[in-house]
Amino acid sequence: MNTHQVHTKWLGEMGFEHQGGIIKMDADAEFGGNNEGLRPKSMMLASLAGCTGMDIASLVKKMKAEIDTFTIDVEGDLTEEHPKFYHSVRVNYNFFGSDLDEAKLQKIVYLSVDKYCGVMEMFRQFAKVEVNINYLKS
Amino acid sequence: MNTHQVHTKWLGEMGFEHQGGIIKMDADAEFGGNNEGLRPKSMMLASLAGCTGMDIASLVKKMKAEIDTFTIDVEGDLTEEHPKFYHSVRVNYNFFGSDLDEAKLQKIVYLSVDKYCGVMEMFRQFAKVEVNINYLKS
Numbered sequence: 677m678n679t680h681q682v683h684t685k686w687l688g689e690m691g692f693e694h695q696g697g698i699i700k701m702d703a704d705a706e707f708g709g710n711n712e713g714l715r716p717k718s719m720m721l722a723s724l725a726g727c728t729g730m731d732i733a734s735l736v737k738k739m740k741a742e743i744d745t746f747t748i749d750v751e752g753d754l755t756e757e758h759p760k761f762y763h764s765v766r767v768n769y770n771f772f773g774s775d776l777d778e779a780k781l782q783k784i785v786y787l788s789v790d791k792y793c794g795v796m797e798m799f800r801q802f803a804k805v806e807v808n809i810n811y812l813k814s
Numbered sequence: 815m816n817t818h819q820v821h822t823k824w825l826g827e828m829g830f831e832h833q834g835g836i837i838k839m840d841a842d843a844e845f846g847g848n849n850e851g852l853r854p855k856s857m858m859l860a861s862l863a864g865c866t867g868m869d870i871a872s873l874v875k876k877m878k879a880e881i882d883t884f885t886i887d888v889e890g891d892l893t894e895e896h897p898k899f900y901h902s903v904r905v906n907y908n909f910f911g912s913d914l915d916e917a918k919l920q921k922i923v924y925l926s927v928d929k930y931c932g933v934m935e936m937f938r939q940f941a942k943v944e945v946n947i948n949y950l951k952s
Contacts, residue, residue, distance in 0.1 A: 716864030726854030759935035797897035
């Protein structure tokens with residue numbers, strides 16, 4: 677499996693939670709670990725989600741976009757050969773609300789993607805980055 | 815301060831601990847956060863340390879290098895302008911032991927740096943990466 681996936685949940689303000697609150701890094705038993713922590717490469721994806729997520733949280737407030745909450749799912753595809761790196765990454769933004777202003781939310785996402793998110797800029801240097809936005813009734 | 819620093823400690827086998835065991839991401843009060851979690855960009859550095867650290871842990875075992883423990887310190891310098899990314903990164907490996915085989919440890923580090931560490935390969939696409947090795951009597 678050369679696709680890693682990270683799910684990041686917004687906790688309000690600038691807080692984000694990432695897969696159960698652990699930061700210890702560990703590997704699978706297959707690679708000599710005990711599976712008691714995050715894979716370091718997945719942390720790159722969490723970093724990307726957190727960086728753009730903080731932009732979104734900030735811009736939603738500034739631009740008075742009405743949302744109940746949002747989540748970000750990031751998927752990265754690794755190369756087959758060592759050193760294995762993410763050659764393709766998909767960032768999926770999921771906005772939840774009863775009356776979402778889709779145009780405003782799209783503007784917010786692309787302000788982060790194109791202008792503010794430094795981690796996204798780093799990813800663009802080694803990966804093809806695809807952005808998707810989902811608007812969900814809540 | 816455009817220099818971020820991450821300290822990663824080897825826990826034995828493939829386990830690593832990173833600054834107090836938290837994974838929650840948060841920002842400084844200055845940026846609307848409560849300082850209750852990791853900065854997403856610092857997580858990139860933790861990812862780099864964990865990735866190369868797991869290589870080292872594995873190779874130390876395979877190549878029977880005698881060490882008591884090791885730590886990795888990673889520093890990254892951010893650009894001034896948005897999107898802010900790490901343009902220069904320093905990875906410092908610190909090996910502790912009573913009778914360290916420096917040549918063997920150097921070989922181990924560069925097997926990770928040049929051949930195995932995918933996160934290092936990603937960093938090289940956007941940053942100048944500098945590697946230092948310290949041998950410390952313990």
